[in-house]
Amino acid sequence: MPVSDFLSDSAARFPEKDFLVWRNRRITYGSMSRKVDALAAGLADEGLVAGERVGICMGNSTEYVMAYFGIMKAGAVVVPVSEQSTGRGLAAILNNCQASMLLIDRVVLQTLLEVLPGIPSLRRVIIAVKGDVEGEGAEERIQDLPPGPSGFRFLRQILTEGKGKVVPCITREPDLAMICYTSGTTGSPKGVMLTHRNLMANADSIVEYLRLTSHDKMMVVLPFYYSYGNSLLTTHAKVGGTLHIGRNFVYPNSVLELMVREGVTGFAGVPSTFAILLNRSAIRKYAFPMLRYLTQAGGAMSPRSAEELHRILPGTDIFIMYGQTEASARLTYLAPADLRRKAGSIGKPIPGVRITIRREDFTPCAPREVGEIVAEGDNVMKGYWGDQEGTARTLRSDGLHTGDMAWMDEEGYIYIVGRQSEFIKSGGHRIGAKEIEEAILELPTVHEVAVVGEEDEILGESITAYVVAKERSGIDPHAIQRCCRDRLPVYMVPRKVVFMDELPKTISGKIRKNELRRVEG
């Protein structure tokens, strides 16, 4: 089933039911389905053809969801990009996948205009104004746009032109649905190609183990452009559930109040989300009688945090999950009943997924022997866009090589011990150290740099850059941080910069990052 059918099927079953709640506005399944049809028809009128790549650079919103399903309904491929991206990051992604169209929030326009001449494949930019889905968008005219290349349209116009039309769905399950860019070990982000079958298989599996139904109401604080947030969208659209859309988790009490008011049944977060909930929110002052379950991915939950959550939310199940973008989101889960008994584990494979732990020579490990997690299943990606070498390294004959090192106990429960690849996991983001190092090395005053993740109570890991400067005068930590901020999203800016006379190295010249992590303790 193509992903856009998740929405149309639910709209046929529950036309008057709330699909999205966003800033006190409610959008029903029927209404969203009509908007999506109009957008798909409007995009086709603009010349979009099946298989073309279309970027979405928007924060979580009803417009994002409409763009997501509309692009897929038109048979094209969704390429989500963080609205916090720098112009350079956005251009790199759009150029890599040769995107022909881009839908953006109005606030992204200035960033885009700075790099637009360097994105030759882009022939149409569609601008969303808050309230487009609800039909209350600000009345802006095309001539109000800043001067720039032609090819700008407002989302409103596309919707009006497509209204009442329906594009026949020609998408098949093996067709590409999304390209999700994720930090790579080589520096530049990799485009993970996910098919409709990949997303469908993962959604079916998640629906099964979380026992999701049309009665479920999810509070979304994770960005839709990441695979975890994306899975909240696909699974709830599939079962006819309701998504309460938040953009972030900066003010947890506002989120908690909304959850109580709306009788939310599910909440999904990463370790830092729950660290904030437990340490800096008023969660203990609220009661959540309707909250059926919590999910955490991106790291195991400490027994202390699990106990505390159990105490505060006695009737709520806690699911610990593990996955990666290359698997459409999810690979394993730890059932609530096992949380105490198997503390620290990421659980067992989700339905439809097979996992083995393998040695370097690809032979299976014995129980409790550490090796690499290798996964097979219909949710495993098609490959990396335009990167046959990277695909061949990751997708081997025995399955998806995750780069995560783990062991399995005699009952089949998996415990992660570390990563083979050099990623930093900070506040729910998977960050390639190399990308930050390359940005810092653009400063002519920097001789050498090593970026590492260091333990952080809230973030999981916080980013530290160890820098060897050519000359110590004229460079300070702020210069390094500003250089990163100009080139990278804010979550990739090192919290700490340490200057060193030289970096510790092996005889062969490789930087000893483990030693660096101990420098500052």
Add this chain to the structure above:
Amino acid sequence: MEVEMLIRDFIVENFLFGNVDVPLGDEDSFLQKGFIDSTGILEVVSFIEEKFGIKVEDDDLLPENLDSIRRLADFVVRKRSLAA
């Protein structure tokens, strides 16, 4: 005014990395400007607790109190007068 100045210095130093050229009005929302995330706001809270000797309760963690230089300054003044 002094409270606002101290808060501004902290924000510029820690979130704009000393770059005074970035426009930042007293009423500008940190959220909408996009340079403070969920952990950043906790750093701001630690700063005002330490600098102004106030205790920020979990209930206080709301945008009305924290989401601009002016709101933060008003909040600090309010808290101080309650404590006095």
